[in-house]
Amino acid sequence: MNKKNLQFQRKVLPKSPTSIHGLDEITGGGLPNGRPTLVCGGAGCGKTLFAMEFLVRGATKYNEPGVFISFEETEKELTANVASLGFDLDSLVKRKKIWLENIRVERSEIEQSGEYDLEGLFIRIHHAIESINAKRVVLDTIEILFSGLPNPHILRAELQRLLGWMKKKGITTIITAERGEGSLTRQGLEEYVSDCVILLDHRVNDQSSIRRLRIVKYRGSTHGTNEYPFLIDEDGFSVLPVTSLGLNYFTSDERISTGIPRLDTMLSGKGYFRGSTVLVSGTAGTGKTSIAAQFVVTACKRKERVLYFTFEESPGQLIRNMCSIGINLDPWVKKGLLQFHATRPTLYGLETHLTTSIKLINQFEPSVVILDPINAFVMGENQTEVKTMLLRLVDFLKMKRCTAFFTSLTSAGENMEISDVYISSLIDTWLLLRDIEIGGERNRGLYVLKSRGMAHSNQIREFKLTNNGIELLDVYVGPEGVLTGSARLSQETKDEAEQLLRQQEIGRKQFGLERKREAMEAQIVLLQSEFEAEESEALKVIGIEKARNERFIQDKAKMAKSRKGDIYIKTVGTKKNK
């Protein structure tokens, strides 16, 4: 049903893909095919570039040749300006993919006498379209005509005729216009171009500039209505439609090690989920970066790629510092598995940070991305914006199945859970590092504040940075509370002594028992032998008595025989009877 609907929609309104990163997603496929689109915005907001990229991509990717009518820049200037973006206009022009035409109007040279029309412009555009069989046309700032030619009434009528004519020809057209006071364009061109209006904006917030794009209207099509940040860099235009992505990303059951065996155990034995978002927050010097570095090394050992955004340390400094705790990142950088990207958060606006990050992630395709630290972005009261940015980034990373690892610096004294609460909802696994001060000592404690989808440990572990990386130890929990550091050590030795004592006691008791058993067994043997002696004596006596008795009977029989009396017979008879 849904698919049918889509197909139906496409039939009604075919679209020309722009191939501008992100724009096709917002517009649901591109600009309206065969219709004019108005791109307006102030000076320097990228109108010309937008239009040029539309043409160049159309010519190179979709085999739709394009005509660029420039009212401001000459062909040479245009070619030079976009060469920096990697567009080779000269070659495209030679191959008849692009037609550049500069239309120059200078007010001072022109006098009007009587009625005129813009047939000349029509013919030139027509000629250009025919020459290369163009499907796309750009009129880069057609409003220049208003300052160049007299009689705006004629101009308006003529422009309307021009747009109607282009529409009839089925040419996808971009018209650029300067933004006017209180209206979208200075000359009210939006009245004529009713199919699609895109507004580009370039503003400065807190000394950093942000470029934004908004689709003001798009007749006959649904579109993203937000203001989307965009970026112009060496690859041209990219728009970030990240908020439109939704939450339907792939979820993985795969677990990946944290690089710290005991931390794995705390996270129900297996570590983080792949593609989850991990936050390590803590006060200064609690070892956030070290946990990150340990994670990096483990990921690299699995031959996964890691992109490390560092906002406070330079890569060199970071590598050196990690070496001191036995984590060597350098080989992985050389192997190309680990890439650092170090910028100051103040270098550019949040959107630009986001766009650059996303671009880098797209280029490098890492499976682990580290942002160290994220709160470097928070300056003044921009927490909501930071959250939005991170939300976009997290969504993007989830879509890419990247495991995101953020660190966050909380200032001492603050309630740590609260100070990071603005991003809490984005985080799947949240580790908290804190200082534990006991007995004139400051030690590090680590615990899992939350970890979605796993039975994680509720224990605080002592967190130690050793020469061989990170070690987690049990903290001493006893009647005296949680002990760490030397307090824990002394308590542990005390406990050990006590245990030894108890063991000795047990040993002694066991020994005594053994002795008793031996004594008892000896007695048993003695009694048995006594009994055996008595028994054999008794058996002997019985034997003698038996023999004597026999003898007596035999003697009696003999006597009776010798007397020859009937007693013998009788005895014999009794014997027989018996």
Place this chain on the structure above:
Amino acid sequence: MKKKSLTKSQNEKWLLRLYVAGQTPRAATAFNNLKVICEAQLKDNYNIEVIDILKNPQLARDHQIIAIPTLVRKLPLPVRNIIGDLSNVGRVLSGLDLEYYNESNSR
């Protein structure tokens, strides 16, 4: 100085180009208006070239023509452009610097 340049322009033959797009009524009007003005002001001291950009669109590009009809005074220099059907004679005269030309001629 001024006089010199004026005498020069007096002797020079005027070269006027009228750009049109096809045989439209407006093109005809423009041509007729121009003819009348030139006859009145310049007598035989002029040449009118009519360029139909429909037949040769490349010329429109080369000569930067967008409005039709456009009258270009190629000679004498400087180049002057007048757009429209030339129905406003006063404008044409001032656009071509002919007022001044006639003044100096009659003097």
